[in-house]
Amino acid sequence: MSQTGHDDADVIVVGAGPGGSTAAYYCASAGLNVLVLEKASFPRDKICGDGLTPRSTREMVAMGLSLRPEDGWIRNSGLRVVGGGHRLELPWPELSSYPSFGLARKRMSLDHTLADHARSAGAKLLERTNVTGPLLDERTGRVIGVTARPVDDDGRRSGDEVTYRAPVVIAADGVSARLPLALGLEKRMDRPMGVAVRTYFKSPRHNDTMMESHLELWDGEPGRSNLMPGYGWIFALGDGTVNVGLGSVSSTAAATKVDYKDLFAKWMANAPAEWEFTPENQIGPVRGAALPMGFNRTPLYTRGLMLVGDSGGMVSPFNGEGIAYAMQAGRAAADAIVQSRARTTDAARERALGTYPRIMKEDLGGFYTLGRYFVKLIEHPQIMRLCTKYGLPRPLVMRFTLKLLSDCYEPHGGDMVDRVISGLSRLAPKA
Template sequence: MQHRSDDADVIVVGAGPAGSSTAHWCASAGLDVLLLEKAEFPRDKICGDGLTPRAVAELARMGVATDERDGWIRNRGLRVHASGRSWELDWPDLASFPAYGMAHARKTLDHKLAQHAQASGAKLHTRTKVTGAVTDERTGRVAGVTAQPLDGAGRPDGPQRTFRAPVVVASDGVSSRLATGVGRLRRDDRPMGTAVRGYYRTPLHADPFMESHLELWAGEPGRSALLPGYGWVFPLGDGTANVGLGSVHSTPARQSAAGIDYRSLQDTWLSNSAPAGSELSPEAAVGRVRGAALPMGFNRGPLYDAGLLLAGDAAGMVSPFNGEGIAYGLQAGRVAADAIVTSRQKRSDDAREAALEQYTERMRGDLGGYYTLGRYFVRLIEQPQVMRACVKYGLPRKVVMQFVLKFLSDCYEPNGGDWIDRTIALLTKVVPRS
């Protein structure tokens, strides 16, 4: 329960998709919410900028306006390239998700989501760098955070402040200093990806399909190493496309051992494998290519313990299948808020804790099996001979492509649907969800 010395009912650290979603849902339920963000909007975020139908569904639940006149562009599916062939695959027409995806640059997407949380009642503090957790000396619970105000150049601007609340949500990204500071370290048995992306001028800027290139060659196609990952072209409708590539390994150690210069690989990939008619080349870049780590498969936990919830990249909520994280961050915010609101309706400390712990159960129940299958998938595609066989013999088959689309997009009916949906749902239930 909130005490008189508390500054809010809940403190959310980080105003990315997970943080803004949490803040929106908590504030919409009438809670007093502080949303703390170290940068000032608009700020850049390294991402593919693609939104799957799963992500679009979460935005719709939040009531976020997605008017195409405001920088949103719809897409109808994936154009998949592999083994010298291409397939155009419409997004599945399912009851649970819209039949379209979208794309929107993260520089403005995150700003709009933070503004949406503000409009719902959350108090947004930008240029506020959280430096650590405040713990209750008697119980050991996280009871707030310390934060350093920053000036426009990111330098300290005044004394540190302390904010207190009965619940704190860490949605502060892949490094999550808040979670690390209380001993929640990254797991070394979970996949880790690396992605680079840039913005490029291209005639494909309004193409109705997002593109995935499932063969990622270290050099000339067919004559160099085949890497575990894929390249993408996501049209943004403004004369440019987000173009990038991502590679994934089953553990951080294997990722480090790969020793790949991803920015150089981006130029090589474009020079050798740019889609016909795209006019994509290193010379078409608008700004510089930037990279980031992708924490996958619940690589940090517990998701809730002693007053602190983890959401989004801070909890490793990125799909090992496709590097998608936005949808899961938005979902985590919704589920976290539900647990927090429910906990406040309980009369005893034990009952409140049990309600908060339901966040972990629900997130693992929804995503644990899917992420486990993703870990198996990564181990397979790390083997070049397996990857080559899958591309050569599997992809040309229509039923395999249907599976690929639903696995890559995580768009399948969890209850019902066709036999492919039921097969995927069954697989996610029979594998471990930890």
């Protein structure tokens, strides 16, 4: 890890999604020379629900982002849960650790905003730069940079391959995880894997002040038709449109044969007419993406490479939320890198970098383990049906539901529900 004087940056970040841009922002704010390589050009789209829980909002606030409505943000006040014949409106909890509001913003503009924020802190962003693999030290096998090539807007090669060098590389390259895979870091088949599809509709619901979650999906009238696998969401974006999608989760990474677009079409065919979720109001196709969950690729740091966000499988098994954890990981990774720069020997720098996976597992490992148990319980639609029908009306169960589905609980102190979740997270294995 010794410095050669020929590095192009102090740290290279591969991918300018929320995790990569957050890491770049914090590293650049600490005075490091940061190079961000992004294969697309902004603005660019990503498959996402576009809804941000208070946990995500906390990360936005910590970065000093302006969250005013005139800057493109819409606030939401809580979660509406629909299922088991119930329709409950649950305000976001009042906690000291998180704000009591969530946000919504299309990934098309959210990611662009975060990347620009990293640039404003001093990070250098190269768009249309497709990273092709890690650059390894021939003697130690350590990652000392990456190879990349310029591409056009369609992803076609448009120039010669280039080598970029840095003593640390952050892989924030999404679910494809090409850099980790090049080092032999395969996904764990014993971890949950989700799939989500979504599209946009013009709808009078665009100003809804609550995020809406449907815990049951029916192919006809609820209770009198077939219960389909998965859960649905409706997130208002305040610009005349809503993000509507559904997801399904399996307790293992084995591929499923579910036709999610067909499932989505059946759900939409029975949507209330007043929502106006009709083909003529649909904006863009139904698109899907995988959701790697529960640290499904480890180790999170090895040989000069850090995994952040989807590349490390950081999506929550409880609700499919990935942005908050990608940003949390970006912040933690940046802190470890900044600390390593103050060390005077290779061994000391390596010890500092090694704090990153320990911190992430300490903070989230037990919680993700609880999430794996949760997925094993609810991946069967009939079990989910019983849980929603008989559990949701109970106030205590409802409070647990809100805090688990929002991933927002007081880690130290709080009410009885917070203490139970925190206690179980500490006791659960952090593997």
